[in-house]
Amino acid sequence: MPTRHSLVTGANRGLGLEFVRQLLARGDRVVAACRHPGKASALNQLTGQHPGRLHVLPLDVADPKAHAELAKELDLLGDGEHYRLGLLVNNAGVLHSGERFGRVSAAHLEDSFRTNAMGPFLLTQALADKLADGAKVANITSELGSIAGLGRFGTPSYNISKAALNMAGALLAKALAERGIAVAMLHPGWAQTDMGGDNASLPVAESVQGLLRVIDALTPKQSGSYLDWQGQTLPW
Structure with a gap:
C-alpha cells in the first residue's frame, strides 16, 4: 500500500500535534502547518525523530495569501511529481x-x-488540486456549532464560526463529490487541550485515536456528515 501524504493545520499543539504524532506512527508522510514553525519545539523534535517524513511549514489559516504559499511549498515536496494529499x-x-x-x-x-x-x-x-481522488478532508468542528443542540448563551463568536464551518464543510462535500473525496465535520469531544480548559475530561490521545477511526471508516456516501469522535451523528 503506498505511503499516504497527510497535512494537519494548527499542528504545533493540542489536537493538531497529536494528529501529527499518530499519523507518523501509522507510517504517513506528514506536513505539519502552523503560524510560527520556529517556535514549535515539539514539532521540530518530531522532525528529528522522523527524518524525511515530517515537514513543518508556515501557515496562517486566516490569510488566503498563505494558502497559496503553502500550495507552492507542497509542489516542492513532490520531487518533480505532482504532490497528492490523501488526508x-x-x-x-x-x-x-x-x-x-x-x-x-x-x-x-x-x-x-x-x-x-x-x-x-x-x-x-x-489545495483541491493537491487532493488525490478518494482523499479525505476532516474539518475539526465542535458540538457547539450545532444550532439544534444549543442549550445556553456562551462563546458566541466560536459557536457562530463553527456553525459556519459546518455549512462550509457540507458545501465542500458537494464540490468534491465527483472525485470521491469524503468530507466530514468532526467534534473531538471535550478534549484536554489549552482550548478545552481545566475541566475537560477526554485525553487528547484518546480523542485523536477516535477521530482517526472515524476518518478511516468514512466513505464517499457519508461525505458531508457531522459526527463526534466516536462516530455518532450530531444534530445540525
Missing part, C-alpha cells in the same frame, strides 16, 4: 473566552469567522 485535517482554530452578551465585539466575531470557517474553506479550495 487534509483542518484543525487550526481560535476560541475567544469570556464573551458576555452586550459586550461581544466585532473584532472577535471577525477573527473567529476568518480562522474557524473561512480559513478551512478557502484552504481546502486552494
Whole structure:
C-alpha cells in the first residue's frame, strides 16, 4: 500500500500535534502547518525523530495569501511529481473566552469567522488540486456549532464560526463529490487541550485515536456528515 501524504493545520499543539504524532506512527508522510514553525519545539523534535517524513511549514489559516504559499511549498515536496494529499485535517482554530452578551465585539466575531470557517474553506479550495481522488478532508468542528443542540448563551463568536464551518464543510462535500473525496465535520469531544480548559475530561490521545477511526471508516456516501469522535451523528 503506498505511503499516504497527510497535512494537519494548527499542528504545533493540542489536537493538531497529536494528529501529527499518530499519523507518523501509522507510517504517513506528514506536513505539519502552523503560524510560527520556529517556535514549535515539539514539532521540530518530531522532525528529528522522523527524518524525511515530517515537514513543518508556515501557515496562517486566516490569510488566503498563505494558502497559496503553502500550495507552492507542497509542489516542492513532490520531487518533480505532482504532490497528492490523501488526508487534509483542518484543525487550526481560535476560541475567544469570556464573551458576555452586550459586550461581544466585532473584532472577535471577525477573527473567529476568518480562522474557524473561512480559513478551512478557502484552504481546502486552494489545495483541491493537491487532493488525490478518494482523499479525505476532516474539518475539526465542535458540538457547539450545532444550532439544534444549543442549550445556553456562551462563546458566541466560536459557536457562530463553527456553525459556519459546518455549512462550509457540507458545501465542500458537494464540490468534491465527483472525485470521491469524503468530507466530514468532526467534534473531538471535550478534549484536554489549552482550548478545552481545566475541566475537560477526554485525553487528547484518546480523542485523536477516535477521530482517526472515524476518518478511516468514512466513505464517499457519508461525505458531508457531522459526527463526534466516536462516530455518532450530531444534530445540525
